[in-house]
Amino acid sequence: MKPILRVVSLPVLTVVALAMLFTPSAGAQGPQNISVVLIIDNSGSMARTDPAGLRFVAASQLVDLLEDGDEISVVLFADDSAVLVSLTKVTDAASKEAIRAKLTPVAPAGNTHMRAGLEVGLAELEKGSNSVRFGIFLTDGELHPPDWPSLTAQEQEAERTAVLALADGFGERKWGLFPVSLASAVEPEFLQRLAENGGGLYREATEAGQLTLVFQEVFAANKLDVFEILFSDCLAPGDERSVTFPVHQFVSTLSLFV
Template sequence: MTFLWPWMLLGLAVVPLLAGLYALAQRRRPKYAARFTNLDLLANVVEASPNWRRHLPPALYLLAIAAVVFTLARPQLVTKTPRQEGTVVLVTDVSGSMNATDVAPTRMAAAQEAAHTLVDRLPKDFRISLISFSSGVNVLVPPTTEKEQVHAAIDRLAPLGGTAMGDALATAVDVVRAALEQQPAGTNADGTPATPAPIRGEGEAAPAVIVLLSDGAQTVGTYQPLDAAQLAADAGVPVYAIALGTPDGIAVVTDPQGRQRTVRVPPDFETLQAIAEVTGGRAFEAPGASQLESIYRDLGDRIGYVEERTEVSWAAAGLAGVLVLAGGALGLLWFNRFP
């Protein structure tokens, strides 16, 4: 719950103040009762002590005052509503370094498990695409609402080769444009290729996002990562970039001569952070499987749902009225007075 005028909540300080004054008044009651010296006659006049009942109406009035303060603060409930449609392109590193075991059981296995989580959390009408990259780039699943196809492709991912991060990101932008039917519009008057229009206007929510996971620096490819990131920025597609692994991670990789070598494979968070900044997305570090799972779960909520705020001042006002009526009714019933 949030409040449109939260400073009004300072008025709640009056509730304990009034409660203290009421307690002080109750402590003074025995002094007045002692003036009635004929205790035998007093016992005949008062049939029974009201005990806790005499405190209930004032307590209800205090709660009503608190409810009025909440009303003045204009409380709002925040609810998450599934987006009606959208496209998410998962771009996943499957280079040889994904065999590293610094993320248990391996970086690859952790990435697969987290990807399943993200797919499951997205609304059913979202289109999802899966792209893998190592020394080359493969569009394993074009955008589809059939989640089972995506899950099956995720299970088939296997690490091997280098890291063509830039080419993968450029391919993802092409996939987004094709999915949203926003292809380049010919050439300019001077014969140069025309810059395609962004797929969203300024201030609009992105109809598509790219989720890029990588565990190392680029080693091969035509596009440099930041050049590809500019393509995404020009298209209006934010990139959420995740750096998987720890700086001390090591992996057994096969070099171009076919020999196996053990090498350090730290993630390149700086490049991924720059990609996110250029495209208006966000970068994350995932040194472990639990952190990666949490990131993908959060991304599922961030991408697939929109927060809506509904003012509920009427509920607090209604509660205040009910409390006042209840306190008054009990006062009349038990003590023949209101309030």
């Protein structure tokens, strides 16, 4: 979406466009400390959808955006779950480097045990000290814990209900769960329900190279309340200028200040 603004100057003015983000903490004035958990699918199918391990690169690059006081945890899930990075507060550049050092790719294997990943991710966020907390939940497949084919229809439905209840846990705490599908999601409707229950948004990455951007977009939507969007310019008296610029999809209100 590209709005066009027509700016007419009377005195010499500096024009600045600001975008107000729709976030769980709308109303705050500027960046705030956050606690985030990355819950990353590491099942066997990831060898096909992300053979280069770009999900780990995306996680590492997200660390670069953290400020002192922010907290991050990284959880992997397949047949079970494992904490790759326990919730850690960023205090300086050295603390970021220590986090990045733990984000080396782990060989994908096993099933897609979403409940195991969400349980541990929720527990990691419980340790957080910041009021703004959220989870990014990456998967390339459908709900498929170990022994899934041998479960009865009732047992499979109970598993789905348990996973949705964990998403409720994010939503009830007003933390936000942001499911991200990689490649063609097998069950996009289920991931959408996770987002709705978790108070977040469902995102899609058509290929692994998009994960860095998607992770950073979700991060920005939760981290920032007001940010300068694109342009600052001086106009002479009587000047007119049309300005075209893109608006981030998380922006809900655009205000022009002169």
